[in-house]
Amino acid sequence: MSHLSLKNDNDPKPSLTGDLDPGLSALIDRLAQGEALSGPELINLIDGRTPALAERLFHLAREKRNLYYGRSVYARGLIEFTNYCRNDCYYCGLRASNAKADRYRLTTEDVLNCCQTGYDLGFRTFVLQGGEDPYYTPERVAAIVQAIRQKHPDSAITLSIGEKPKEVYQLWREAGAERYLLRHETYDSDHYASLHPPQMSRENRLRCLNDLKSLGYQVGLGFMVQSPGQTTAHLAEDLLFIRDFEPQMVGIGPFIPQKDTPLGQEKAGSLELTLYLLALIRLIAPRVLLPATTALGTIDPFGREKGLLAGANVVMPNLSPREVRAKYLLYDNKICVGEEAAECRYCLDKRLSKIGHQLVVHRGDCVGFPLTAAVAPPIPMAFSSL
Ligand code: 5AD
Ligand code: FES
Secondary structure, three states, X not given: OOOOOOOOOOXXXXXXXXXXXXXXXXHHHXXXXXXXXXXXXXXXXXXXXXXXXXXXXXXXXXXXXXXXXXXXXXXXXXXXXXXXXXXXXXXXXXXXXXXXXXXXXXXXXXXXXXXXXXXXXXXXXXXXXXXXXXXXXXHHHHHHHHHHHHHOOOOEEEEEOOOOOHHHXXXXXXXXXXXXXXXXXXXXXXXXXXXXXXXXXXXXXXXXXXXHHHOOXXXXXXXXXXXXXXXXXXXXXXXXXXXXXXXXXXXXXXOOOOOOOOOOOOOOOOHHHHHHHHHHHHHHOOOOEOEOOHHHHHHOOOHHHXXXXXXOOEEOOEOOOHHHHOOOOOOOOOOOOOOOHHHHHHHHHHHHHHOOOEEEOOOOOOOOOOOOHHHOOOXXXXXXXX
């Protein structure tokens, strides 16, 4: 059985030495003090990582997370409402060309039922995630958002349904959506082009993110760790982009091959590098909402716990009906496909309390995000450190 020491996972170690390099350690301290590092400095920090350096980084990342959020972990109820997708990303199991994907759509009533189940379990954030499914016209999505908003006015609605024109984002914002997740995947144009078909571009992805920001959404971006072709220089660019964009959320997880995709034979990203990057992100963007993702839980039985110990503060258990869960397969071996919403919720409760965290049920807004008084986030209460 695996355990929770961050010093002792099964990944290959990036260095044979356990010594704390004073130069690199000083870079981490500068980051923790809010200083901006350059691209080359970030590259050194990533390439020069050792278990000892990672421990130091995790410690500072936990301190920073605790300063803003205490030991509270925000839960978001994920509803995967359609796995149809018009896109053809080379890494994703939902890609249009994957004839083996067993497609489904939830009705508005299904989605509302999921929200009600989630609400009764204490969830106050619902994340509607799906492929880019033309059946869900802007108006249909707006109607779903409005219906949720009406039934659960004290809950936050997050959308994660891909690239749209600004007018559509605006329609959904006016319908009551307040947050939007759209990973940028990689800041580098050539790397982006190597992961996506020619109709997709990094430029349009960035246009979307800027539109979302300008419409007042709390925006989440992010990337896969060790997606094929990713270099340390790409990662440094991603980190600098995160710093400059100032997102409210950052979703990162290891790349995991899905066998029916063009990248299905590539190697998965490592737990070790994903944790290191989570901790760097916590120091670069201290108040960011940072999920310990399902992909992290998929590559290691305690991946999500280890993510929290590296500075994450969000988990996103699944509220989708059990009948459809096994069909939303972005990657192979996804966890929790056999569980009910309540099972995941209580399982996470237990797992988190074992490592000194508690799952909290309020909306969980990003600390410091400008909001109206009616939806202002609670002031962080705990200032403890691990
Ligand atoms: N491995 C890991 N993450 C993936 N995603 C899509 N396919 C994979 C995969 N094979 C991520 C992408 C996308 C998010 C919804 O899921 O980063 O933005
Ligand atoms: Fe739809 Fe990848 S194919 S998100």
